Amino acid sequence: MATASLKRTPLYDAHLAAGARLVPFAGWEMPVQYEGLGPEHLAVRTSCGVFDVSHMGEVETSGREAEALLQRLLSNDVSKLEVGGAQYSVLCQDDGGILDDLFTYRLADDRYLTVTNAANHGRDYEWFAAHAGDFDADVRDAIDDYAMLAVQGPKARAIVARVAEGELPPRMHTARLPLAGAEALVCGTGYTGEDGVELLLGPRDAASAWEALIASGATPAGLGARDTLRLEVCFHLYGNDMDEHRNPIEAGLGWCCREETGFIGSEAVAAAREGGTEQQLAPFMLTGPGIPRPGNVVVADGRDVGAVTSGTMSPSLKRGIGMAYVPVELAEPGAEVEIDVRGKRRPARIESKPLYRKES
Amino acid sequence: MAEESYPDGLRYHAEHDWARVEDAEATFGITWYAQDALGEVVFYEPPDVGSEVSKGQAYAEVESVKAVSDVYAPLSGEIVAVNEGVGERPELINEDPYGEGWLVRIKLSDPAESDELMDAAAYRKLLEDS
Numbered sequence: 001m002a003t004a005s006l007k008r009t010p011l012y013d014a015h016l017a018a019g020a021r022l023v024p025f026a027g028w029e030m031p032v033q034y035e036g037l038g039p040e041h042l043a044v045r046t047s048c049g050v051f052d053v054s055h056m057g058e059v060e061t062s063g064r065e066a067e068a069l070l071q072r073l074l075s076n077d078v079s080k081l082e083v084g085g086a087q088y089s090v091l092c093q094d095d096g097g098i099l100d101d102l103f104t105y106r107l108a109d110d111r112y113l114t115v116t117n118a119a120n121h122g123r124d125y126e127w128f129a130a131h132a133g134d135f136d137a138d139v140r141d142a143i144d145d146y147a148m149l150a151v152q153g154p155k156a157r158a159i160v161a162r163v164a165e166g167e168l169p170p171r172m173h174t175a176r177l178p179l180a181g182a183e184a185l186v187c188g189t190g191y192t193g194e195d196g197v198e199l200l201l202g203p204r205d206a207a208s209a210w211e212a213l214i215a216s217g218a219t220p221a222g223l224g225a226r227d228t229l230r231l232e233v234c235f236h237l238y239g240n241d242m243d244e245h246r247n248p249i250e251a252g253l254g255w256c257c258r259e260e261t262g263f264i265g266s267e268a269v270a271a272a273r274e275g276g277t278e279q280q281l282a283p284f285m286l287t288g289p290g291i292p293r294p295g296n297v298v299v300a301d302g303r304d305v306g307a308v309t310s311g312t313m314s315p316s317l318k319r320g321i322g323m324a325y326v327p328v329e330l331a332e333p334g335a336e337v338e339i340d341v342r343g344k345r346r347p348a349r350i351e352s353k354p355l356y357r358k359e360s
Numbered sequence: 361m362a363e364e365s366y367p368d369g370l371r372y373h374a375e376h377d378w379a380r381v382e383d384a385e386a387t388f389g390i391t392w393y394a395q396d397a398l399g400e401v402v403f404y405e406p407p408d409v410g411s412e413v414s415k416g417q418a419y420a421e422v423e424s425v426k427a428v429s430d431v432y433a434p435l436s437g438e439i440v441a442v443n444e445g446v447g448e449r450p451e452l453i454n455e456d457p458y459g460e461g462w463l464v465r466i467k468l469s470d471p472a473e474s475d476e477l478m479d480a481a482a483y484r485k486l487l488e489d490s
Contacts, residue, residue: 032426036399224426290403291402291403293428312425313402315402320403
């Protein structure tokens with residue numbers, strides 16, 4: 001892909017100044033690392049990292065029947081989402097295949113903001129808009145209204161509190177607060193398994209917030225560390241761990257599906273929950289050397305039984321870890337399999353989620 | 361990480377591998393540029409002593425968290441020693457790519473091959489032009 005066609009976030013110059021290595025990602029030129037993936041990963045696990053995730057998209061749904069529209073589209077029970085609350089869900093097609101996984105924030109009685117994955121944003125927005133006609137609701141592509149920063153780690157809240165005025169929202173809640181001279185929607189959500197917040201703010205306000213967070217002790221962290229952090233705690237990556245050919249039950253996302261709400265795909269999801277699926281997404285860890293990679297074949301009793309969807313070397317565990325679709329009977333913690341890593345069979349064990357647990 | 365350098369006295373292959381030729385033997389490793397492009401190396405499995413390597417052919421893999429990269433033999437011969445230390449501490453490839461981060465030692469089958477490799481000045485020029 002030609003660099004000229006890639007989109008840049010408002011923090012592009014700040015990334016260059018911080019020595020970032022920039023790579024194409026879902027149509028954007030994004031920082032994959034600054035000082036190094038290992039130190040950035042460790043900063044988030046032990047202190048605080050700040051990620052530019054402005055490539056993520058936003059869709060705003062408003063109007064008298066905004067809730068009813070979202071209840072039709074999103075897998076979770078949107079009626080349970082209170083003003084100032086956050087909710088995770090998947091977007092399904094009729095056959096239950098997953099179109100995206102999403103966080104939705106309820107901004108007001110009749111106004112919601114849904115955060116999309118960069119690669120899916122256009123399709124998600126079209127899907128929302130195509131179904132809005134049946135409801136008294138408006139759907140607006142809000143991607144140009146927001147930059148997004150994720151501030152994550154055990155010290156993230158203390159660091160954000162230094163640059164924000166007012167009390168930070170608890171987990172799975174939001175608050176609109178003055179922050180570094182502007183206003184931000186502060187959300188108690190994240191993708192690292194650590195405490196912290198995500199900040200939605202105007203594109204012109206992003207650079208001053210970024211600088212203020214770093215001045216207060218946050219370490220710039222890239223998409224490389226974001227991926228290793230999320231995989232250690234078994235958070236899904238759309239396009240790797242699920243796509244339109246997988247339903248939420250086999251992907252292990254049944255917990256965010258409330259079929260009784262009648263969302264698009266709910267009948268297929270109910271059938272999968274009731275009847276079971278052939279395969280199940282399962283986390284695993286190599287018991288010896290090697291690094292599993294997406295596409296590696298999973299072998300059990302000498303037969304190919306599945307495929308790795310995400311794999312890496314865990315910086316925290318110093319082991320090869322990953323997730324793979326395997327037959328349900330193998331998707332049990334303790335089951336022994338092998339991962340074919342470029343011709344070498346690497347012994348692995350199916351584990352329970354999360355692969356990495358914080359020491360208490 | 362080490363500072364960028366391409367020591368004089370080494371011979372360089374265009375796939376960003378170096379050879380330190382001493383009579384009929386040579387030590388191989390990857391260049392500063394190669395380790396920098398790869399990022400922090402987190403896995404390296406030394407090849408077997410006694411196996412044959414051929415000039416321009418991959419003889420091992422180094423992995424960062426993000427990527428796998430083949431390591432190419434700049435010269436042909438038989439592996440007479442491997443750096444087990446790098447298997448245990450792969451970050452040595454980043455910290456000291458021309459010293460403690462060496463990968464294998466080779467008994468050369470055709471020492472004249474080293475005339476086809478670049479010297480440090482030619483390799484630096486290759487990097488500047490790419």
